[in-house]
Amino acid sequence: MTNYKEILRLQSLGINNTRIAEACGCARSTVISTLQYAATRGLTWDLVRDWSEKEVAEKLLPSVAARQTYKMPDYEHVHREMQKSGVTLNLLWLEYCEQCRSAGDLPYKSTQFNKYYADYAHKTMATMHLEHKPGEVMQVDWAGQTAHIVDTDSGEIIKEYLFVAVLPYSGYSYVEAFHDMGQENWIAAHLNTYRQFGGVTRILTPDNLKTGIMKNTEDELVINRTYQEMAEHYGTAIIPARPRSPKDKAAVEGTVGVISTFILAALRNQQFLSLRELNQAVWDRLYEFNHKPFQKKNGNRASAFEEEKLFLLPLPGHPFELATWRIATVQYNYHISVDTQNYSCPYEYIKQKVDVRMTLSTVEILFEGSRIASHPRLNGRPNQYSTLEAHMPPDHQKYVQWNGERFISWAEKVGTNTTSVIRLFLNRYTIEQQGYKSCMALLKLTDKYPPQRLEAACSKAFSFTASPSLKSIQSILRSGQDKLPEQAAEKPSSASEYGFTRGAEYYDRRTTDAD
Structure with a gap:
């Protein structure tokens, strides 16, 4: 001593x-x-x-x-603060020390501070809260066991796959059956889950299935493009479980097992004729599962979720819209063709390969990750065109202000035959605008030739064919064939004029010479 x-x-x-x-x-x-x-x-x-x-x-x-x-910390306050994102015991200990110094009290060392908190957490059955913060993680997976419905037409038994999402902090879960495990249903399941929870966690932990994770190794992580877009839309981060490491998503693995017993086993003897009917039964059992009392502490998953819900991130203003991706090449007409429809992009990208992102309402064109064009999605008859003036080369933009009615009005000032040719050009193509260039070239011929000659040339062209071309009318004007009928009216033509045949006088003269 x-x-x-x-x-x-x-x-x-x-x-x-x-x-x-x-x-x-x-x-x-x-x-x-x-x-x-x-x-x-x-x-x-x-x-x-x-x-x-x-x-x-x-x-x-x-x-x-x-x-x-020694000043005993307020561990109830410490426990509440630990539930907030980014808060650590070391940070709380430093704040505690500062408070003690301000009050003239002697603080505990960090080891004692942490030990007393662990004792507090053990006494209040809060060990789960130490591992997961509220609103931090949502774990998702497909259940190994499947449900079934009966086809009403054939009597065939059809497999249905269960999507399971769980919040590890509260244990609150969401389950829904789908026809398949494809990407469309995978995304739809997440959207339905977020809507059911009324918020978004900061981290999303899926398994390494291809609809979500393309590649997950020690050196590289490649997330499915659509899945990554969904995460960005909802402001969450995708951190998949490590391959062959089920402990990384122990909560969902455990919940899948419990749900398989609590829900599927209870429904095994029931027969369902539609997916909607099956899901209604699943949700009824899920409600019982979430409201089932805890065995070792007060409350249930639903009551714990009410506490956790306050820490979820808010939902965005509108739900995520599923998009599909394509690769297309910009053609010489500065359009791409996707699903039998055509969309313009800046003419500078002609012959370049571009990425095309398509939703139900929008088509976006991207080059090397940057968006270069966006269009409302075309529906209905095939081979429609969505063209923006800014995407055209300068010499094409001058035709934008023109339309079919204006070309016809101009042609009527020339004559009926010219008007008929213009109508023919406009109706020749599926898209009226594709005929504008020929219409403009035809009518601009009046800059070189009198309107009367253009009208005559069009009439002459119709005498040759019911569907004349711009090239044939230009040839008629260059050769002067449009003027031939007028010359014939002024001076009747004869075969001898052109020297094509020898007349009677020629033969009479030959006979006289012989004599």
Whole structure:
């Protein structure tokens, strides 16, 4: 036992703390704390000279004094703070130390602080809360066992697959049956889960199935593009379980097993004729599962979820819209063709391969990750065109302000035959705009030839064929064939004029010469 009376005596003699520690066989820190306590209580050697060592120890015993001055943390407050994202025990201990210093109290060391918190958590059955923070993680998977429905037409037994999502903190779960485990149903299951929970967790932990995770190795993680888009839309992070590491998603693995027993086993003798009927039965059993009392603590999963729900991230303003991706090549007409429809993009990307993201309402065109065009999705008859003026080359943009009615109105000023040719050009193509270039070229011929000649050329072209082309009309004008009928009217033609045949006079002259 430390001789505290001797420490005071030696200190009164002016001996330094190191020498006092050596003389009394104790640590230098013990000497310092003893002298600090003595100074606090106004104890000096002259005062305790006649006291016994026991009396001095009772006044100055460091262990007793320490226990009296250590500030016990408010572990109820600590536990509440630990449920918040990013909060650690070390951070709370530092805050606790700062509060103690401000109040003049002596704080516990971090090891004792952590030990007392672990004791508190054990007594309040809060060990699960130590592993998972509320609103932090949602774990998802397909159940190994399947449900079944009966086809009403053939009587065939059809497999239905159960999607399971669980919040590890509260144990609250969502289950839904789907026809298959494809990507469309995989995304739909997540959307339905978020809607049911009324919020989003910060982390999403799936298994390594291909509809979610393309590749997951020690060196590389490749997430399915649509799945990643969904996560970005809802503001959550996808952190998949490590391959062959079921402990990474122990909560959902355990819930899958429990649900297989609690739900599927209970429904094994029932017959369902539709997916909707099956899901209604599943949700009825799921309600009982979530409201089933805990065995070792008060409440149930539903009541624990009410506490956790406050920590979920809010849902976005509109639900995620499932998109499909394609690869297309920009053609020379600066359009891509997807699902028999055509969409324009800037002409600078002609012959480039682009990514196409398609939803029910929108088509987006991306080049090297950057969006270069967006269109409302075309539906209905095939081979429609969605064209933006800004995507056209400069020499094509001048035709944008034109339309069929304007071309016909211009042609009517030339003549009926010209108007008929213009109508033919406009109706020749599935898309009217595709005929604008020919219409413009035809009518611009009036800059070089009189309108009367253009009208005559069109009439001449119709005499050759019921479907004349721009090239044939241009040839008629260049050769002057449009003027031939007028020349014939002024001066009747004869075969001898052109020297094609020899007339009677020729033969009469030959006979005379012979004579």
